[in-house]
Amino acid sequence: MITRNILLSIVFGSACSLTASGQIMSDGTLPPDTKVTKGMFDTYETGDKMYWSVPDSLFDREYSVTTTILSAPESPNRGSETKYGYAGDMIGPIYFSLHKQGDEVWMTDPQHKRIIADPASDFARIAMLNPQQRIYKRIPVVSSGEGRTLIEIGNTLKNFTLFSMEPAYYDMKISMRLKERDRISDVKGKKDCLLMRISRTYKNMAIPMPGKSAPSYEGNWETGVCVSLMPKNPISVKRGDGKSYFEINKSVLATDGTLTRLPVIKRWRLEIRPEDRERYRRGELVEPVNPIIFYIDRNFPKMYRKSIIEAVREWRPAFEQAGFKNAIDARLAPTAKEDPDFCMYDNHYAYISWKISGMSNAYGPTPCEGRSGEIMGCHVGVFSSVMDVVQNWYFAQCGASDAEARKTVLPESLQCELLKMVITHEIGHSLGLEHNHSGSSMASIDQLRDNDYLNKHGLGTSIMDYVRFNYALRPGDKVDLRNRRIQLGEYDRWAIEWGYRVFEGDTPEEQETARWKWYEEQKKTRPELAFYDSRDIRSQQEDLGNDHVAVNTCGIENLKYLTSLDIWTPKSLTDEQVMKGRFRALSDHYNLWTGHVFAHLGGYYYEEDYSAGMETGKPRNPARKVSDTPEYMQKVLKFIQDYVATPPVWLFDAKLTSALHLDRNKEIKRIRGQQMDHFDNALQRIGKAKDAEKDEASIKSLEKLLNDVKQLKEKAEAAYKDM
Numbered sequence: 001m002i003t004r005n006i007l008l009s010i011v012f013g014s015a016c017s018l019t020a021s022g023q024i025m026s027d028g029t030l031p032p033d034t035k036v037t038k039g040m041f042d043t044y045e046t047g048d049k050m051y052w053s054v055p056d057s058l059f060d061r062e063y064s065v066t067t068t069i070l071s072a073p074e075s076p077n078r079g080s081e082t083k084y085g086y087a088g089d090m091i092g093p094i095y096f097s098l099h100k101q102g103d104e105v106w107m108t109d110p111q112h113k114r115i116i117a118d119p120a121s122d123f124a125r126i127a128m129l130n131p132q133q134r135i136y137k138r139i140p141v142v143s144s145g146e147g148r149t150l151i152e153i154g155n156t157l158k159n160f161t162l163f164s165m166e167p168a169y170y171d172m173k174i175s176m177r178l179k180e181r182d183r184i185s186d187v188k189g190k191k192d193c194l195l196m197r198i199s200r201t202y203k204n205m206a207i208p209m210p211g212k213s214a215p216s217y218e219g220n221w222e223t224g225v226c227v228s229l230m231p232k233n234p235i236s237v238k239r240g241d242g243k244s245y246f247e248i249n250k251s252v253l254a255t256d257g258t259l260t261r262l263p264v265i266k267r268w269r270l271e272i273r274p275e276d277r278e279r280y281r282r283g284e285l286v287e288p289v290n291p292i293i294f295y296i297d298r299n300f301p302k303m304y305r306k307s308i309i310e311a312v313r314e315w316r317p318a319f320e321q322a323g324f325k326n327a328i329d330a331r332l333a334p335t336a337k338e339d340p341d342f343c344m345y346d347n348h349y350a351y352i353s354w355k356i357s358g359m360s361n362a363y364g365p366t367p368c369e370g371r372s373g374e375i376m377g378c379h380v381g382v383f384s385s386v387m388d389v390v391q392n393w394y395f396a397q398c399g400a401s402d403a404e405a406r407k408t409v410l411p412e413s414l415q416c417e418l419l420k421m422v423i424t425h426e427i428g429h430s431l432g433l434e435h436n437h438s439g440s441s442m443a444s445i446d447q448l449r450d451n452d453y454l455n456k457h458g459l460g461t462s463i464m465d466y467v468r469f470n471y472a473l474r475p476g477d478k479v480d481l482r483n484r485r486i487q488l489g490e491y492d493r494w495a496i497e498w499g500y501r502v503f504e505g506d507t508p509e510e511q512e513t514a515r516w517k518w519y520e521e522q523k524k525t526r527p528e529l530a531f532y533d534s535r536d537i538r539s540q541q542e543d544l545g546n547d548h549v550a551v552n553t554c555g556i557e558n559l560k561y562l563t564s565l566d567i568w569t570p571k572s573l574t575d576e577q578v579m580k581g582r583f584r585a586l587s588d589h590y591n592l593w594t595g596h597v598f599a600h601l602g603g604y605y606y607e608e609d610y611s612a613g614m615e616t617g618k619p620r621n622p623a624r625k626v627s628d629t630p631e632y633m634q635k636v637l638k639f640i641q642d643y644v645a646t647p648p649v650w651l652f653d654a655k656l657t658s659a660l661h662l663d664r665n666k667e668i669k670r671i672r673g674q675q676m677d678h679f680d681n682a683l684q685r686i687g688k689a690k691d692a693e694k695d696e697a698s699i700k701s702l703e704k705l706l707n708d709v710k711q712l713k714e715k716a717e718a719a720y721k722d723m
């Protein structure tokens, strides 16, 4: 809060002062009982009107608007697939500027698409002649003078899309707004933002689901709207490589008038204090001006809170590699008593919210500003049911090697470890990182069973891969708990360094050059930084290790082992629910793991070739397409023979399906269908590869492969018929 008693009296022409309750005593423009809230814009409320007093210094600046859901109506048709519509969800940021134009204030949509390389060039002048801004609203000036302008804003806040939930109407499943129910309450002012609680009533968007009626109802939504002043100086733009980071697209107008595309990475503002610059340059760790702090929803079950803090801090070594210490942290959101200044819908605070839902997921968004890609106002969401799915995965992937995984209720320490894995991954997204599905393709099966290797390198090089647990472990194999799940890896630390280190150079351009030179050197010499083409066999999701046949054989043998254990007789209804979930996890994993091996049929490796250097973030040479060796292809075919053409009868054990009240025939039909799809996709891939091939010998070997796979498919079909 700031106090500007003097300015107040100037705006309203006659003397006024604040009483203890914050009311204006009297003035010429507004009635004496007008309520005033000081802040970025002083806000005046009287009757159903609301005014902003805008200081001249804040015209021609940019503002962001975020709308956070504080409470949402219970939706009768909220399915487990609905990701949005919960308390903690954030809409935006959306941007506007304010400009004074005679007796009006224009609210405009600032355009950030274009970067002008040299504003003094002729082309820049011509470009500037084209209006870049769209006018949202023209608001009449109520009064002005002595450096401030008064406008009526209540109507705009209530009715203009920017401040409502309409921009996310589809995600929120809302339709018509009942205008007369809109209420603005609890206006708070801060030096660089305004916070308002706005309650709104919307009719729901009634989407009929197959076989269900679509009830129509009105729902009340409490929202927290934050209007925040954007920093005067955006952070410098850093070019992306089209894969490591989430990016925004910009176009650069060069001095000669040509337009080029510039992908800009999304990242947080991490700055060095001027007095620390020399130390940073010398390689000493320095604390950033503003560290990245995530606040934890107090609705999280108490047992998880410590783990969430640890999960966020797992990113610290990555920032240390980039030269920053204590760059990232998490803390429990303070109560109003502990910190009256804290407000979860103030978009200066990053937040992790807990949502009670059947949705088995979590998400880490990267809302950013359009000038520079700076991430701001980030709300990570964790759905309570994500715990069910990770526990089932852990059972399927580590149940053979860890007896704890088989308990109906997993020990608290284990549950916390599983949640940490989820949160660290989502925080990675919120730091700007994209998935890297090549991150689990380095380790050999022996390394995956070697605790010392795992202590140094982990299961994979990236937690941004879809890789969860160490299913290369057999019954009896012992490694530490941390080595049974994916951790932050070498690629992740490198990626944070590349995105966040302040590279040497006096200008942003020099720093960019140094940053890309470093990138090229690193990519050439460090295979652990691999980020293969998405078509590459190694970029598969949920896979593990550098030998799919070996590791997935182990995985499937583990599933078989689990079905052989005396653990499938439920003692209660809850037991049965848990076991059904776990049985489903086994059959899902069987399908996943055969799928990874099928991918080798007609699949390729795409080796990046940096020998000719790089251009705009990519190797100049196209990736080299490499096939599996004939020896490995034999192993692949043997795997299909052993695990697919020979159906997994252990998965259809009648004792097991009847104990869980499952329809055995339905289970067989489902698995059979999935495996036949794998066969068909493989045949299609091989056929395509053969058609594209020019080399006689390769065509011949692909023809042979095609026949081998066809025969295996026939064998599988016959075997399933006999079941």
Ligand SMILES: [Zn+2]
Pocket: 425, 429, 435
């Ligand atoms: Zn993800």
